Amino acid sequence: QLLDIARKYPDFPIVLETVRECLQDVYDVPALTELMRRVAQRRLRVVEVETATPSPFAASLLFGYVGAFMYEGDSPLAERRAAALALDTVLLSELLGRVELRELLDPAVIASTSAQLQHLTEERAARDAEAVADLLRMLGPLTEAEIAARATTDAIGGWLEGLRAAKRALPVTYAGQTWWAAVEDIGLLRDGVGAPVPVGVPAAFTESVDDPLGDLIGRYARTHGPFTTTEMAARFGLGLRVTADVLGRMAVDGRLVRGEFIDDLPGDQWCDAEVLRILRRRSLAALRAQVEPVSTAAYGRFLSSWQHVGSSDSTGIDGLAAVIGQLAGVLIPASALESLVLGQRVRDYQPSMLDELLASGEVMWSGAGQIGGSDGWVALHLAETAPLTLPAPAEIEFTDTHRAIMETLGHGGAYFFRQLTEQASESELKTALWELIWAGWITGDTFAPVRAMLSGPRRSGAPAHRQRQRPPRLSRYSVARPHSRAADPMVSGRWSALPAAEPDSTVRAHFQAELLLNRHGVLTKGAAAAEGVPGGFATLYKVLSAFEDAGRCQRGYFVESLGGAQFAAASTVDRLRSYLDGVDPQRPEYHAVVLAATDPANPYGAALAWPDRAGDADTHRPGRKAGALVALVDGRLVWFLERGGKTLLSFTSDAETQRAAAAALADLVSAGRLPSLLVERINGVAVLDPGVDAERAAVQEALTGAGFARTPRGLRLR
Structure with a gap:
């Protein structure tokens, strides 16, 4: 509105202070019109004012201007390469001189295009x-x-002799080799190249040519990818200086482009201008395909x-600490924590490694609710950031024992x-202690009590043949009040109160966002919901x-259907795109992994929805349940198994995929990660x-x- 009014009075200067007054009441159009009319009558001059700090409006413009240059390089590699390929290289060569495209052209595109131009692909193979004869006319002389x-066959002698008898193709000798050439190319x-003319060639094909080397080299360039001066000289038996002169003349005429197109190709490189346009267009299409969102299987x-x-790089105490740092605060069933979560990530994991980190004070664990009578939800935390990952303790009805x-x-x-x-009493104290543990009030300096809880209640007595004999008395002296009570493994170690959670919600949300980005790579609404983040x-x-504005992450459409x-960092997006689906979907890799259903590495039920199964009953549906397992093959969900494998749900009918899932499942049992499996229902x-x-027959065969x-109850593996 201000600009529209200014156009009505173009013959007067506007004072900056007047504009500032107008902006204070910009919606009062009549008042603004009257003000502009008074300004026009007074003919006020423009006054230059230099302020110490920019105005809020100017500050936002300056921030955007600086950010456009500071964070320009933070975009993923595919976007940067696609933007570079979209430029006009001819205009760039005029402005900047020599243009190097080896970092932009896709080597796979160069190889495939060269094979097509040379008729080396199966669909372009000669069949008669x-x-x-068409090959010799299009590609020139060939051995x-x-x-x-x-x-399509190696027995081409009859074809060549037939063409020779018909005077359509003849053998010629130059560059130390014998070539077959179309009769039209004899002159x-x-x-x-000075090739002798065979006997019997019609005079019409031996007439002089104005630019023979230009025609030969031009046809070679049109039917090949990038080449060097040395390759061209060897092809036609020419000297390097003569070849370089012809190539340079053709570059001046715009028929060839000189540059660097392929790595590790010594010497000057040349490419036909039209072939280069094809390579740029196809490379750009390939890069734009990478910019497109990846499939859900690739994300898996x-x-x-x-x-x-399954990494072989995470080993030892340091590897375990790095894994715990990525999984800090994640609620995991205690029964799956060491065997299926830590053991799958740290190659040489041993329970003593976790106890060492707990005893040193670098790591602590917390409970978050009981599951049945012998399991519960636990979470690991780095000690230095524990207040930021610990949830608020649950409210329970405190008794005198709890208060004590x-x-x-x-x-x-x-x-x-x-x-x-x-x-x-000891039993009351033990019960109260574990209630405080599951409520998130207390932790221990060892994970042994949780392991003892998972193994079941300790037996009160032992058979007679296993009772220990009383040791012989070493002297006639004895203690007055001996301590004969055996230590209960479920309460072993030292106990302490967990630190209070961070009260500042802003600090906590900031750290939580960084942690989830580091954990999931690409953070989506479903992944955040599965984590149970306060506030959602x-x-x-x-x-x-705010992270995006500061250039610390990007918002985009990286995974389809999500x-x-x-949100993800630019480097993470580049790595995500390295897991694109294979070129040939008919030849998958069959890389299988078995995870706990509650494992953060399982995207299904969190970032990705569970696949639908037609006709499933409500009692047989997958979920992120304690004790359940999922088998992923090439990132796709293949099997879901209830606790102990009692019920198996299959999401594919491909036999090879199911065999890969069954082999990964058997490997876990043989490695001791799972005690046994009994599949009763499929x-x-x-x-x-x-x-x-x-x-179901394919599943049974795979198992x-x-x-x-096979047992009377089902299929068992010990």
């Missing part, structure tokens, strides 16, 4: 003598071996690798079990948007049911092939 490489070869492959599942324990631990320090309080994705979205609100139907469809044995 007529096709051979017999080169013709055989471009034909060209005579004037260009990426996430397992991103979280070091917390009063003891409230003074700081760590205490053995029997030092916590003397006001309760809406709170994280504000922090992530919406546009996806897709909701009993394994021993006589009516077996094709999909038995991996070592599962």
Whole structure:
């Protein structure tokens, strides 16, 4: 509106202070019009004012201008290469001189295009003598071996002799070799490379040519990818100086382009201008395909690798600490933490490694609820950032025993079990202690109590033949009050209070956003919802948007079908695109991995929805449940198994894929990660049911092939 009014009075200067007054009441159009009219009557002059700091409006413009240059290089590699290929190289060569395209042209595109131009692909292979005659006219002289490489059969002698008898193709000799050439090229070869004219060639094909070398080299360039001066000289038996002169003249005429197109190709490189346009166009299409979102299967492959599942690089205490740093605060069933989560990520994992980190104070663990009678949700935290990853403790009904324990631990320090309080019996104290553990109030300096809890209640007695004999008395002296009570492994070690959670929600949200980006690589709404972030994705979205403004991450459409609100660092996007689907979808790699269903490396049920199965009953649906397993093959969900493998749901009918999943499942059992598996039902139907469809039959065949044995209850593997 201000500009429209200014156009009505173009013959007066506007004072900056007047504009500032107008902006204060910009919606009052009549008042603004009257003000502009008074300004026009007074003919005020422009006054230059220099301020110490920019105005808020100017500050935003300056920030955008600086950010456009500071964070320009933070875009993923595919976007930068696509933008560079979209430029006009001819204009660039005029402005900048020599243009190097070896970093922009796709080597695979160069190889495939060169093969097509040379008729080396299967669909362009010569199938008869007529096709051979066409090859010689389009590609120029070829040796017999080169013709055989471009034909569907090696027995090409009859075709060549037939063409020779018909005077359509003749053998010529130059550059120390014998070539087959079309009869139309005889005069060209005579004037260009000095090849003798065979007897019987009609005079019409031996007339002089104005530029024989230019025609020969031009045809070679049109039917090849980038080449060097040395290659061209060797092809026609010419001197390097003569060849370089002809190539330079053709470059001046615009027929050839000189540059660097292929790595590790010594000497000056040349390419036909039209061929270069084809290479640029196809490379740009390939790069734009990379800019497109990857498939969900590619994201599944990426996430397992991103979280070091099956990695051989994570070893020792340092590797375990790095894994815990990435998984800090994630709720995982205690039964799966060491065997299926840490053991899958750290190659040489041993329980003593986790105990060492806990005892040193670098790592701590917390409980977050009980699962049944012998399992529960636990989370690991780095000690230095524990207040930022610890959730607020759950509210429970405190008894006198609870208060006594917390009063003891409230003074700081760590205490053995029997030092916590003397006001309760041992069983009451043990029960109260574990209630505080599962509520998130207390932690220990070792993970041994959790392992003892997972192994079940300790037996009160032992058979007579296993009872220990009383050791012989060493002297006639004995202690007055011996301590004969054995230590309960479920309360072993020292106990201490967990630190208070960070009260500042802004600091906590900032750290949580960084942690989730590091954990998932590409952070989506579904992944944040599965993590149970306080405030949900809406709170994280504000922090992530600030990260984007600061250039610390990008928002884009990186994975298909997951919406546009996806955040990732530029380097992460480049790595994600390295897991694109294979060129030949009919030849998958069959890389299988078995994960706990609650593992953050399992994208299904979090970032990705569970695949649909037609006709599934409500009682047989997958979920991120404690004890459940998922088998992924090439990033796709193949099997879902309930706790212990009781029920198996299959999401594919491909036999090879199921065999790969069964082999990965058997490897976990043989490595001791899983005690045993008993599959009783497949897709909701009993394994021993006589009516077996094709999909269930493929699953049974895969399981038995991996070592599962048939039992009266189902298929078992120990």
